[in-house]
Amino acid sequence: MKTKELCDKLGWELAFGCGDNEISGGIYCGDLLSIVMSRAPVGCLWVTIMGNVNAMAVASLTECACVVLAEGVSMDDETRAGAEKGDITVLRTDMPIFEASLAAARALGLA
Amino acid sequence: MSENTLHYHFVVSGDDFTQAGTASSAVKKTLKQLGFDPRIVRKMAISLYEGEINMVIHGGGGEIDVFIDAEQIAAVLTDHGPGIPDIDLAMQEGWSTASEQVRGLGFGAGMGLPNMKKYADELLIDSEVGKGTTVRLTVFLSGK
Ligand SMILES: Nc1ncnc2c1ncn2[C@@H]1O[C@H](COP(=O)(O)OP(=O)(O)O)[C@@H](O)[C@H]1O
Ligand SMILES: [Mg+2]
Numbered sequence: 001m002k003t004k005e006l007c008d009k010l011g012w013e014l015a016f017g018c019g020d021n022e023i024s025g026g027i028y029c030g031d032l033l034s035i036v037m038s039r040a041p042v043g044c045l046w047v048t049i050m051g052n053v054n055a056m057a058v059a060s061l062t063e064c065a066c067v068v069l070a071e072g073v074s075m076d077d078e079t080r081a082g083a084e085k086g087d088i089t090v091l092r093t094d095m096p097i098f099e100a101s102l103a104a105a106r107a108l109g110l111a
Numbered sequence: 112m113s114e115n116t117l118h119y120h121f122v123v124s125g126d127d128f129t130q131a132g133t134a135s136s137a138v139k140k141t142l143k144q145l146g147f148d149p150r151i152v153r154k155m156a157i158s159l160y161e162g163e164i165n166m167v168i169h170g171g172g173g174e175i176d177v178f179i180d181a182e183q184i185a186a187v188l189t190d191h192g193p194g195i196p197d198i199d200l201a202m203q204e205g206w207s208t209a210s211e212q213v214r215g216l217g218f219g220a221g222m223g224l225p226n227m228k229k230y231a232d233e234l235l236i237d238s239e240v241g242k243g244t245t246v247r248l249t250v251f252l253s254g255k
Pocket of ligand 1: 034161165166169190192194195201202206207208209218220221223225
């Protein structure tokens, strides 16, 4: 499923990017960037509350399909610039990390 | 170094967290364009990113030189920061002297050096307290 389709299905906000990436690496949750860096699968949906520019760099380096900002975390201008540079799709939801991941897992047929 | 070595040079700012990762991203892009195996690209990108972040958060910035030849990709990261007093301790998973501010940005999990060791084929650290740190990361193209 493409990230845009998932976003529409769950009523989340497409906060940045085109949403054209295919989710092919499951779902990954984490906020500590070094851990995410070493463990997030390529093509995953990365659910986090770390909505800063460094997270965008990690998203780009790990090649996740998209970043989901949970808990209603918003992006500042720096983070947007980082997302643009890394060509990252960012979705937003008010849900906590667990609920967001569970909803995404159900929508993707993973749970 | 042979004639057929590609060399890339980057200056890493020591006080700009928003720029941290710029060199690693550029290297990753270049390696992709050169057609390297995605696994090789990932190994180098992850280890170089950790090294670059360490230069920014611990080393006060510095310089990165990347050399690519037929056998290997090597990155040399040089800073003139405080140095690492006990490298064995620094290598331990979870050990970190990062500040609260840095932790708030998602860094400082104490996983940087362990990740570098895990992802690079070779990690050499040369550090002198009060003088600085040089880290050399190598990824072998044939797979070691
Ligand atoms: N370039 C450096 N200059 C000075 N100290 C460093 C450098 N790189 C690493 N260190 C020291 O080693 C520790 C562990 O590094 P690392 O495993 O990357 O974890 P973290 O960066 O999350 O603290 C750091 O907290 C710091 O004390
Ligand atoms: Mg580190």
